[in-house]
Amino acid sequence: MSRLVSLLLNTKRRWVQAVSFLMMNSFVLQALKAIPCLGMNCYACPGAIFACPIGTLQHFAAIHQIPFYTLGVLCLIGALAGRLACGWLCPFGWLQELVYGLGRRFRWPRWHVSERAGWLRYAFLIVLVGLVPFLTLEPWFCKLCPVGTVEAGIPLLLIYSDLRAQAGWLFVVKVAILSGFVIWMMSSKRPFCRFVCPLGAIWSPFNRLSTLRLAVDEATCTRCDECRRVCPVDICVYENPDSTRCIRCMECIRVCPTGSIRLVGE
């Protein structure tokens, strides 16, 4: 476990995110689509090699089966590492960080949204991923998902010209939703992760129970807020190291001037 911790702390996260994006969309080994993707990556993307877990959950809701396999994989990953995959592997999380960086570079105005709205991601999970597909037999989260728009919808329409005529008003709505998120991403840190992502909603409760967790030494912490400044999801780590929003990126560990934050494994 200490070797894993050391490896994570000594690895450049941005490179891991970039490699993860390329690997998840490398168009090889289609047999791997039996495996749920450890991040939001639309399986309709021309190059996708894993199955989007949210799309899969909606499919099982539509066919009225309990998705033991997909939930088992997600719960196993959650029990091991909490939301670590959000911080290191998820392509859409990486995209949000890149866009936020652009927003800072161009001095885009910041927009603070109350963290109390974080409950919305559970609402999206239960209603749009569970209840609506169960009742309508259609994957309505997929039909609105900005991840699918940017990773699959737009590339598919660019590659296959005969699909363009089939894209109707709902695709216009999807592009509008994506555009809204892009503007939001420039103003706020990881808004999709904090307020919408149903996959993050599944993994969030595991942060308090996972094998890998963050711990803060309150005796040495000076509450300088450097951790919050670098945190991709805007957490005061010293207040709540096991926050359900934490994506285990470990930027706070790298930046803490007193070394008060550490990653522990049980």
Added chain:
Amino acid sequence: MTTEQTSARSDTAAGSRSRMLTNRILMVVALLAIVLGVVLGQAFITWVNATLLCLSCIGIQ
């Protein structure tokens, strides 16, 4: 060490043990769920669903 500090440490240790136990139970349940899902053919269903061309990304089924 005072009685309160000892008690607080015991509570923290007890909480940690409780968390570890819950974590181990969750992992075992997750593994069993994966096995059950594979036996029920859900891995195959996942593969079929993910392999077929899905057009939800352009707003249609």
